[in-house]
Amino acid sequence: MSANPFDIRTVLLAKHAQHVVLIHFPIALFTAAVALDYLGHWTKSRTLAAAAYFNLLLAAVSTVPVVATGLAAWQWALERQKLKGILLMHLVLGCISSVLIWIVFWIHFRVHRHPEESLPKYRLPIEAFAVFVVGLTGHLGGFLSGVNGPG
Amino acid sequence: MRRSVSIAVLLVALGLGIAGMGAGTGSFTASAQQNPETTEVKIDNFSFGPGTLTVPVGTTITWTNRDDIPHTVVSTEGVFKSKVLDTDEKFSFTFSKAGSYPYFCSIHPKMTGKVVVQ
Numbered sequence: 001m002s003a004n005p006f007d008i009r010t011v012l013l014a015k016h017a018q019h020v021v022l023i024h025f026p027i028a029l030f031t032a033a034v035a036l037d038y039l040g041h042w043t044k045s046r047t048l049a050a051a052a053y054f055n056l057l058l059a060a061v062s063t064v065p066v067v068a069t070g071l072a073a074w075q076w077a078l079e080r081q082k083l084k085g086i087l088l089m090h091l092v093l094g095c096i097s098s099v100l101i102w103i104v105f106w107i108h109f110r111v112h113r114h115p116e117e118s119l120p121k122y123r124l125p126i127e128a129f130a131v132f133v134v135g136l137t138g139h140l141g142g143f144l145s146g147v148n149g150p151g
Numbered sequence: 152m153r154r155s156v157s158i159a160v161l162l163v164a165l166g167l168g169i170a171g172m173g174a175g176t177g178s179f180t181a182s183a184q185q186n187p188e189t190t191e192v193k194i195d196n197f198s199f200g201p202g203t204l205t206v207p208v209g210t211t212i213t214w215t216n217r218d219d220i221p222h223t224v225v226s227t228e229g230v231f232k233s234k235v236l237d238t239d240e241k242f243s244f245t246f247s248k249a250g251s252y253p254y255f256c257s258i259h260p261k262m263t264g265k266v267v268v269q
């Protein structure tokens with residue numbers, strides 16, 4: 001309990017494997033990307049669309065370490081607890097979130113490679129649904145880490 | 152003659168009384184050894200209940216996780232440490248020395264409790 005927060009071992013050897021830290025990157029990047037894409041769609045701004053694309057790229061890339069550290073946290077912090085209840089829901093929704101982020105990125109990536117094409121409108125409800133799933137996953141993760149607990 | 156009978160009755164009564172006290176003490180000691188005190192602490196809603204517990208030396212405390220979330224019971228001073236407890240799993244520890252034993256959940260360090268052994 002009296003660990004020195006500036007001791008590098010508290011960073012490298014944390015049993016949560018920094019999952020609780022890294023998870024904020026895809027959440028923030030993806031949410032910002034969707035907001036920028038919606039704004040770009042309504043204002044027909046290419047600059048906003050480009051900003052959305054690069055946010056999406058970083059969001060998709062950042063899901064890789066987040067999934068890896070999530071599995072590591074399950075292994076080390078939770079000692080491979082049975083996958084059930086909130087833990088199971090968090091894992092399943094986390095995987096669905098990652099897939100949705102990559103799908104949204106893929107839609108944008110295809111158009112980015114062929115600038116003559118325009119982004120399909122069906123991406124907008126997919127993006128909204130993905131934001132909802134990401135939010136729900138984060139909410140459940142907050143329960144597991146105690147952040148969303150009472151008090 | 153009557154006096155001797157009275158003395159004899161008194162002595163017998165005294166003997167029975169002493170024997171009874173001895174037997175009583177013996178049975179008390181035996182029962183204390185056979186049934187050491189056990190106390191339960193519930194883990195629920197991200198808290199230990201009761202948060203602070205005062206018990207006599209030799210008491211065994213059993214923590215039961217009633218939460219939907221995994222928790223641990225870890226002594227701040229390294230005296231005891233449970234594995235990760237799933238829902239309805241238990242951890243017990245017998246306190247054989249007097250003292251104050253603060254503890255926490257290593258997954259959720261905001262969750263703290265204390266056992267005072269007297």
